[in-house]
Amino acid sequence: MFEIRTRRQVYRMAAVITLFAVLIPVLTFALPFAFFGKAYFGFFAIAVFPAALIPLFLAPPIAIIILQMFRRQTLTIDKVDEYIRYDALTGVLTRTYLLGKSREQLAAGGGAFLMIDADHFKAINDTHGHDVGDEALKKLAEVLRKALTTEALIGRLGGEEFGVLLPGANQARAAMAAEAVCSLMRSEAGTIAGHEIGLTVSIGCAVHIPGQTLERIMKRADAALYQAKRTGRDRVCVAEAEVSVQEPEAVVADTAGKPARGGDRNNRRLTRQRPQPVAEQADQQNHLGQERQAEAAAALPARRVLLDEVPGMQCPADGEDQPEPVRR
Incomplete structure (x- = not known):
């Protein structure tokens, strides 16, 4: 795809276009001169200067105008693409782009999905203001980029909730990565924007099972995240592997x-x-x-059970009226 992003590229391309615009007519008039020799020199001397000067003056401005249009178009496409791919506040992937890339990665080689949620985030907004809350989200995204590998897909799912896909990771690797995130948050997110916050995260982890959809994996990871929240926060919970997916057994x-x-x-x-x-x-x-x-x-053989044989029961003597059995 033809892409121009800088002014230097515009001027270089304009110079190349101008050079071709000048050389083509000059060579067109010079080619007969090579065959006819000096007899053609007078006509060549008259025609070659206009043939070179006209494109020399016209080509640069026209080329620059057209190339600037291409440049603006490329920059506009880049902005739209960045808006679609990256979250404006934190710089991580957007939810839509993260889920799309995650489906591709799971189909190619599996992996593990982490659901990450900032602990007591509403209290941070209510106590210190939304500007400090925004800084807390930026710090969380920064910690995720530091703690995880470059292959990890990091995205913001919404609010204070983030999602991470670890391509090809098993349960042990996913748990280690999640623990690394929790540990780094404790050490680096104590003070945010000059406020002692002590921001921590809770993480739910689920490993991909062949044949299982991304939505099902996220649901398992979300259940593990809820378990981490319910059992005290600032911890990692791993979802149990399921027996089957396509045909439960x-x-x-x-x-x-x-x-x-x-x-x-x-x-x-x-x-x-x-x-x-x-x-x-x-x-x-x-x-x-x-x-x-x-x-x-x-x-069992048929047998009459006497009341005397039943513990705690009495039976009357012969000839007496037999009332209902009475417990001792």
Whole structure:
């Protein structure tokens, strides 16, 4: 793409254009002179000067005007692109651009997503003013750039909440990176704009699972962030990995009572089955309970249970009226 951003580029390009504008007519008149020799010299001497002077005077201003238009167009595109890509306050990626690049990275090689939220940020705005709150957000973005690698995609999701994608990171690497952010915040965000604030962050982390969408990963990271907030803030919580994504499966133990191979009864075989609807599961459990009750009733011999045999109960003597059993 043809791009011009500086005035120096404009003048250089104008000089090149002027040179070609002068050389082309001069060479056009000089080429016959090479064939006809001195017989053509008089005509060449008359025609060559206007052919060189006209583009020499006309080409530079026209070239500069056109090139300046290209320059302004390029600078306008850069401003629009910067507005779309970068947050105006903090300089990190915008939410839209961050999510778009994160989807590309997850499709290419996975990674981990961090949800980062400034602790007690509303209290900072209410106590010190929104200008100090803006400085706190700038400090948070600065700490994120320092603590994380250059490959990390850092963006502002909204308000005091930031998102970070760590391409190709596993759970251990993601947890270490999050802990590094928390530690650096404690050491560098104590004083902001001359105010003793002691800004800290809470972080929720979720590792990408193949087949899982970015929205699902962010939801898991957000749940981990909520857990970090609820358990005291200024800490990192990692979301548990899920069993499956595209087709959820439940892990159930083989309860047949047979020991597994090798004689260890505790080492029971694990099987995976797809979850059934709740109504169907309830019907099966009721049916199974009825069958077990019927089997138990058939297996036990019929026997009369005397009240004397029941602890805490009394039975009257023969011939007496037998009132209702009374507990002692």
